Amino acid sequence: MGILQIVTVIVILILLVKPMGTYLYYVFSNEPNRTDRWFGGMEKGIFKLIGLKKRDGMSWKKYALSFVLTNIVLVTFSYIFLRLQRGLPLNPNGISDMEQTLSFNTVISFMTNTNLQHYSGETGLSYFSQMAVITMMMFTSAASGFSVAVAFVRGITGRKSVGNFFEDFVKAHIRVFIPLALLVSLVLVGLHVPQTLKPSLEVTTLEGQTQQIAIGPVASLESIKHLGTNGGGFFGANSSHPFENPNPLTNVLEILSMWMLPASLPYMYGLFAKNKRQGWVIFTAMMTLFVLLLSLNFYAESKGNPAINALGIESSQGSMEGKEVRFGIPQSSLFTSVTTAATTGSVNNMHDTLTPLGGITPLALMMLNNVFGGKGVGLINMLMYAILGVFLCGLMVGRTPEFLGRKIEAKEMKLIAIAILVHPFIILVPTAAAFLTDLGQGAITNTGFHGLSQVLYEYVSSAANNGSGFEGLADNTTFWNVTTGIVMLLGRYVSIIAMLAVAGSLLKKKPVPETIGTFRTDNGLFTGILIGTVVIIGALTFLPVIVLGPIAEYLTLR
Amino acid sequence: MMDLYMVASLAVIYGLFYGFMRWCAGVVEDTGRDKL
Numbered sequence: 001m002g003i004l005q006i007v008t009v010i011v012i013l014i015l016l017v018k019p020m021g022t023y024l025y026y027v028f029s030n031e032p033n034r035t036d037r038w039f040g041g042m043e044k045g046i047f048k049l050i051g052l053k054k055r056d057g058m059s060w061k062k063y064a065l066s067f068v069l070t071n072i073v074l075v076t077f078s079y080i081f082l083r084l085q086r087g088l089p090l091n092p093n094g095i096s097d098m099e100q101t102l103s104f105n106t107v108i109s110f111m112t113n114t115n116l117q118h119y120s121g122e123t124g125l126s127y128f129s130q131m132a133v134i135t136m137m138m139f140t141s142a143a144s145g146f147s148v149a150v151a152f153v154r155g156i157t158g159r160k161s162v163g164n165f166f167e168d169f170v171k172a173h174i175r176v177f178i179p180l181a182l183l184v185s186l187v188l189v190g191l192h193v194p195q196t197l198k199p200s201l202e203v204t205t206l207e208g209q210t211q212q213i214a215i216g217p218v219a220s221l222e223s224i225k226h227l228g229t230n231g232g233g234f235f236g237a238n239s240s241h242p243f244e245n246p247n248p249l250t251n252v253l254e255i256l257s258m259w260m261l262p263a264s265l266p267y268m269y270g271l272f273a274k275n276k277r278q279g280w281v282i283f284t285a286m287m288t289l290f291v292l293l294l295s296l297n298f299y300a301e302s303k304g305n306p307a308i309n310a311l312g313i314e315s316s317q318g319s320m321e322g323k324e325v326r327f328g329i330p331q332s333s334l335f336t337s338v339t340t341a342a343t344t345g346s347v348n349n350m351h352d353t354l355t356p357l358g359g360i361t362p363l364a365l366m367m368l369n370n371v372f373g374g375k376g377v378g379l380i381n382m383l384m385y386a387i388l389g390v391f392l393c394g395l396m397v398g399r400t401p402e403f404l405g406r407k408i409e410a411k412e413m414k415l416i417a418i419a420i421l422v423h424p425f426i427i428l429v430p431t432a433a434a435f436l437t438d439l440g441q442g443a444i445t446n447t448g449f450h451g452l453s454q455v456l457y458e459y460v461s462s463a464a465n466n467g468s469g470f471e472g473l474a475d476n477t478t479f480w481n482v483t484t485g486i487v488m489l490l491g492r493y494v495s496i497i498a499m500l501a502v503a504g505s506l507l508k509k510k511p512v513p514e515t516i517g518t519f520r521t522d523n524g525l526f527t528g529i530l531i532g533t534v535v536i537i538g539a540l541t542f543l544p545v546i547v548l549g550p551i552a553e554y555l556t557l558r
Numbered sequence: 559m560m561d562l563y564m565v566a567s568l569a570v571i572y573g574l575f576y577g578f579m580r581w582c583a584g585v586v587e588d589t590g591r592d593k594l
Contacts, residue, residue, distance in 0.1 A: 060586075061583050064579055065576075065579065068572065068575055075568060079564070079568075083561065100561050100563075101564065103564070104567070108568075414585055482567070486567075489571050489575075493578075497582055501582035508586075
């Protein structure tokens with residue numbers, strides 16, 4: 001029955017891929033289409049307002065600069081709002097100004113689409129901050145990432161230019177995120193998720209005590225939290241809180257909300273490449289890796305905790321520690337896998353209490369950072385591995401590698417090498433540094449191998465712009481706020497800038513005609529090569545630290 | 559004072575990204591020929 005629940009959600013997802021991918025293609029192909037009738041007027045008004053009458057294609061440098069500068073403006077305003085929230089409107093609960101290093105961490109976290117939360121939303125943010133900073137950035141960071149992914153796809157598929165950042169940014173809001181968020185918000189409200197600006201409720205308990213129950217504009221945040229693969233919850237307990245995720249139906253809706261857009265992007269890429277099989281190759285590679293890692297988590301959690309099983313305690317329900325009874329193992333396992341694959345970071349169960357083997361799944365999905373991925377970055381990363389796979393095959397047969405009819409040369413590989421290497425670097429170096437310093441060690445609440453996993457998870461989550469926490473780590477300190485803030489920035493911008501440069505480089509090249517000797521990238525063989533490349537690079541980079549953390553913990557529990 | 563440190567840190571890091579972008583542009587423009 002558990003497997004059936006999981007399979008049903010995956011089947012629904014696969015059915016959504018084609019219509020959603022086609023819709024995204026029409027939105028971003030900049031060719032006249034039916035969606036212009038619904039959104040064209042509103043967009044024209046916005047373009048006029050921001051002085052964007054002529055929407056010429058940009059060079060990759062101008063596109064990247066526009067992306068970074070837009071982010072800087074939003075970061076500046078958000079930092080000011082968080083620091084002054086006590087005196088700003090919509091603060092009925094009298095929430096204080098956010099501390100400086102925490103504000104630094106929070107604005108970076110939301111601007112980079114990470115949503116790592118070193119605060120608890122219900123006590124740390126006013127309603128104004130929840131809406132004007134958190135929810136606003138959930139839209140803008142997702143739209144930024146989406147725009148960059150589309151620009152990258154345009155570049156490697158040989159369009160005229162990578163596009164215009166501001167046009168893509170507006171379109172991502174108007175045609176994708178706002179309508180979908182509105183729809184999902186209304187459904188969530190219908191399923192009993194609160195949406196109000198009233199202050200917290202004060203109730204008298206059965207014992208006669210007074211209790212505060214936090215409420216607020218939850219549904220509107222919840223919808224974009226998942227659609228934009230953001231993950232930052234209104235409440236500290238995130239999607240395990242009954243007001244954020246009241247029942248199994250909302251759970252499935254939230255899973256599909258965060259999974260649908262990243263899973264549809266490969267299909268959109270296939271349409272841009274004028275060869276749908278290219279898109280299906282990417283999708284199949286992603287889904288294969290996802291199912292393998294999901295299976296590991298589901299198996300480990302269903303088997304239960306070996307230490308508790310050894311005590312003779314009945315464990316037919318599996319390891320339910322840290323999980324919600326209303327979701328059980330299957331819906332928790334699927335949520336954990338999707339939230340880390342799609343780099344959302346919301347949680348409906350506590351990842352710190354996953355069994356050691358079950359904990360490998362979220363870690364591995366974030367370490368790979370290309371299994372669906374969020375806000376377009378997963379697609380960019382998987383295509384980066386596809387180019388690397390083509391390059392390796394070219395080396396083996398002694399041919400100049402080609403991808404989508406363009407030669408791959410040393411300069412593209414130099415940029416790709418940086419994008420691949422920066423990810424493990426910004427995870428493993430800070431993890432080691434945290435263990436070397438008292439400031440880092442002081443936050444670890446669990447000794448032994450699990451403590452290593454806690455620290456590792458924090459930096460993996462930051463670098464992959466995921467934002468989920470293993471929790472159990474006392475991370476609201478200057479050390480953790482600053483170091484994870486820097487890791488989030490590096491994790492976001494270095495690979496995006498490098499890959500936009502690759503797109504710009506490929507765009508300038510003349511297409512090479514396909515011959516009988518051309519290495520095909522749209523068949524089953526290449527799917528296998530792509531999966532192999534991802535697994536080999538991922539294993540070579542991260543297996544040692546996985547062995548020191550979760551695997552060592554598993555061996556001690558047996 | 560701490561506000562100043564945080565804002566300065568953000569400015570420095572974004573400045574580094576600009577530098578990285580310029581370096582990437584140099585890589586893309588590189589024709590691969592030996593420089594004289």
